[in-house]
Amino acid sequence: MGAALGAQAQGVKSLAGGQRQIVVDGSLIVVIYLVSTFVLKAIKSLHDYRLKNKLIEKDLPQEIFGQFLQPEKNEAGHQSIKIFFVLACAGIGLSAIAFFNPSLVAIFAIMSFSIAGSFLAYFIYLKRSV
Numbered sequence: 001m002g003a004a005l006g007a008q009a010q011g012v013k014s015l016a017g018g019q020r021q022i023v024v025d026g027s028l029i030v031v032i033y034l035v036s037t038f039v040l041k042a043i044k045s046l047h048d049y050r051l052k053n054k055l056i057e058k059d060l061p062q063e064i065f066g067q068f069l070q071p072e073k074n075e076a077g078h079q080s081i082k083i084f085f086v087l088a089c090a091g092i093g094l095s096a097i098a099f100f101n102p103s104l105v106a107i108f109a110i111m112s113f114s115i116a117g118s119f120l121a122y123f124i125y126l127k128r129s130v
Helices: 002-058 062-067 073-100 106-130
Strands: none
Touching: 062 106, 073 106
């Protein structure tokens, strides 16, 4: 009987370590995402700058020049709405996890569906705003 309780206690301890590892891995994925997003945006702005310089050098007609040099007005607004949808649905998913206290597989399923639902809501928002 004592051996069974000791084995169960070790199982609980390793589960906590496993959950800690999941948090570390998730944090690492978020950091990698943020760094890669920053690098991609920096590369995009560098290419835009070079394209603008080449357009200025070639003396293109005003219509073409205006199309390439127009700032993307709605991109920042749409980006903030997308972040809102993702964070709101992630919060709903985390609330469901805290309320129901499901297994580890169910936690991943709840968060996956929450994030997928946020992108679906963002897609519907984009369809209606255009």
